[in-house]
Amino acid sequence: MQPQTSPQSEEKERVSLIHSYSNAFKGFSAMLTEEKAALLSGEDGVVSVFRDQNLQLHTTRSWDFIESELGLGSLKFHQRFPKDVIIGLVDTGIWPESPSFADAGMGEIPSRWKGVCMEGIDFKKSDCNKDDVGHGTHTASTAAGAMVLNASYYGLAHGAAKGGSPSSRLAMYKACSIGGCAGSAVLKAIDDAVSDGVDIISISIGMSSMFQSDFLSDPIAIGAFHANQKGVLVVCSGGNDGPDPYTVINAAPWILTVAASSIDRSFQSSIVLGNGNVIKGIGINFSNLTHSASYPLVFGGHAAAQGTPASEARKTKGKIIVCVDNDPTVTRKIKKLVAQDAQTKGLILIDEVEKEWLLILAVILSQKNPVATILPTVDVNGYKPAPIVAYFSSRGPGGLTEGILKPDVMAPGVSILAAAIPSNEIGAVPDGKKPSNFGIKSGTSMACPHVTATAWSNIGKPLTNSSGANANLHDTGAGEISPMKALRPGLVYETTTEDYLYFLCYYGYKEQVISAMAGTKFSCPKNSSPELITNLNYPSISVARIDGTKNTVSVTRTVTNVGPGNSTYSVTVEAPSGFIVRVSPEKLAFSKRWMKASYQVSFDVKGASKGYGFGSLTWSDGAHIVRSGFAVNVL
Incomplete structure (x- = not known):
């Protein structure tokens, strides 16, 4: 029975509703008392009830550097990407007047696009998602900005500025301001983006690593899960709380998590001391x-x-x-x-x-x-070594689970030139200069749209961190993105929604909650435990704990051949000292495209030192190289 309410109480209840989510998933955000929230959390079909959180922004030669690593010219690189891919960005908005967003030569908007600019009492269509911070403008142009010749920041970083996929479409969802981003607004943006018809979502924001929520109380993780259900990949920045371990965020397995690296350009400002010493800063x-x-x-x-x-x-x-x-x-x-x-x-x-x-x-x-x-x-320019892991880039392992290797990949995020809001702030414009259409920013926020515009693989050489030591997989993930190699990967690791539901079982969520999350009844395997997370069909391998005195751990992976039929791949292993790593079988034979094959990896660590050891296994048919890193924690 519904309680009787007066018109005044009905109005009060109506006003308390902030957002309703009805596209990718069902839910709402509202102003509730602690008592009402507690009652609601106990209802059947409710996944979670949590406080709204304030998420933070993770605040172009970068593409030239990526291309030079491949030995490719810019034209060849950009011609390989499909036209009319719709990139959705959840950010501070966009400055459409920027030359980076000129649409000359672009055709009609794809018919599958369903989005519109929503108007409100204090929000006119003429102000639709207008950026007043600059963060969203920068990330959007990094992902898909048009080619702008003679771009620079007051003479620095002079050259042609461009995004990774200039022929793509941009859909900006303004969920953030200078003060941060309400989690409820971010969740609404993801829900709308999926309904509007975007192909991929880029999110350069997140919570502090000190206050991480579990996966089903994290608005980005919840939204990304449902986007993934609808076939929309969500790419997120991994955070700027490095170099300490356990600081990476946005680390759910259904999110592609990005670390930040340097490029081969540095802005050098030297300090001359009175004793004649010159320090390059x-x-x-x-x-x-x-x-x-x-x-x-x-x-x-x-x-x-x-x-x-x-x-x-x-x-x-x-x-x-x-x-x-x-x-x-x-x-x-x-x-x-x-x-x-x-x-x-x-x-x-x-x-x-x-x-x-x-x-x-x-x-x-x-x-x-x-x-x-x-x-x-x-x-x-030509600064070496490059790339290296940015000092600020958040490191793994993930604070919520060590059974998944995070971050996933690394991309340029230091001193990135991209579109900006022309600023007249005192001190922002050099004497005698006009406000610039471009700005230089650093952060995993800047790395994220590089990945959104492309895909990934390893560049095949050791990477270092900011101290000069060799970086490990908790710093870099699979390594620096390599866009052209990602277009012809040979083998891929497919992970389904069902795999992610099993992950939630292994993590410890109840079947009732998982079924509500999935939108359909789901049963967990018997004897589900956190140790089984490592068997999720992820491209990398992370074993959270293994007893060095007696245990051998085995992990299974399945790959799909997306290259030519009649291919045979052989495996090679790079293992740290004291590790015995065996792969069975050592060869994978494919008779046709889209054929699947499984293999098992066993780790014997009786002779290994305690702590994390890092290595890799690589499958190759002579034309393709498919590398998977592993991290194993020896107790």
């Missing part, structure tokens, strides 16, 4: 400081020691301030604004992992009147 500086070391140099901690604003101003005015960049809760932009307000001549942010900062500190501590200057930024 990374930054963008358009100031007119003299080239000789003549500006007083002071450590930020010393300047603040006096304790009053007036004394701090006297300590910093006209000087170059040195600060240690060790507080992730305060953005670099805020630090810059504080320095400008203190009337400083310059700001040097020190990364504690770089040894050069000790040279600067030594000058400040040893000299009575230390001085320095900061030279104008110069482009350095």
Whole structure:
């Protein structure tokens, strides 16, 4: 029986509804009391009830670099991608006036497209998904921006700017603002995108690695699952909380999770110290400081020691301030604004992992009147080594499960030139210059759309991290994207919705909840346990724990031949010291295309050291190379 309600209470209930989800899945977001939320969570057919969360933004030579790694010209590379693929982006909106979004030469909008600009009381069609932050404009043009000749950021990174798939269509879903992204709005955007007819969804946002929700309380994971059910791949940034382990987010197995790497271009801004030492730093500086070391140099901690604003101003005015960049809760932009307000001549942010900062500190501590200057930024192309894992890129293993290897792949995410909102902010435009149509940003946000526009495989050589040490699979996933190789992979690992439902069983969810998630009755296998997650037919292998004294663990994978028929693949194994890795069978023979074959991998680690060991197995028929990395944790 429905309770009787007055018109006033009906209106109150109506207003409490924020979003309804009815396309890819059924659900809603609303203003509820704790009591109502608790009652609702116990209802049959309810997957989860959770608080709305504020997700954060994971804030072009990059494509040229990818192409040069392949030995390909730009024209050949871009001609291989199909026209009229519809890329859906969930972000801050888009700046359609940018030359990167010129649609000259594009045909009619595909008939399968069903999306429209929705209007509201305070939202006119003329403002439809207009970007007022810049993040969405940057990511959208990275994925599918048109070719723009003579692009640069005030002379830096000069060249032709283009997206990875310029012939693709862009559908922007504005779910974010400068303050972040409401999880309920992100979920609504994914639901609408699937209904509108997008082919792929790119999401460069996520929650903090410190506050990860389980898979069925994470709006991105829930939305991506249902998008996957409808055949729409969701690509997400892995987060910027590196280099610590267990920081990767958006790590559900049905999400393609992206790490960030460098490219072979650096924006070098050197510091000249009073003792003649020159320290090569990374930054963008358009100031007119003299080239000789003549500006007083002071450590930020010393300047603040006096304790009053007036004394701090006297300590910093006209000087170059040195600060240690060790507080992730305060953005670099805020630090810059504080320095400008203190009337400083310059700001040097020190990364504690770089040894050069000790040279600067030594000058400040040893000299009575230390001085320095900061030279104008110069482009350095052909910078080596490249690619390397970006220092900030979040690392695996995943905090929710170590049975899936995350991140999945790596793509350029450092100093990426792409479309921007022309800014007139004080300090944003060099003297005598007009606001730029392009900007330079770094983050896994920038790496994500590189993958959205392409696919992946490994470039076939060791990758390093920012400290110079060899990177492992928890840093890079399968490795740097290689778009052309991904067009002819030879073998693929197919993972179905049913596989993901089994994953939820192994993870520990109840059948009733999984059935509600699937939209149909589903039964879990008997004896489901987290150890079985490693048998999900994933392209990589991760064994969360294995007893080094007695156990051998076996894992099964199935591949599908998408190359020529009558192909035979042989396997080679790269294993860390102390590991005995066996693959059975050692050859896979295919008589036709789309034929499937399975193999088993066993790991004997009796002679291995404790902790994670990393290796790979590679299948090849002479024309195709299919590499799968593995990570095995020895207890």
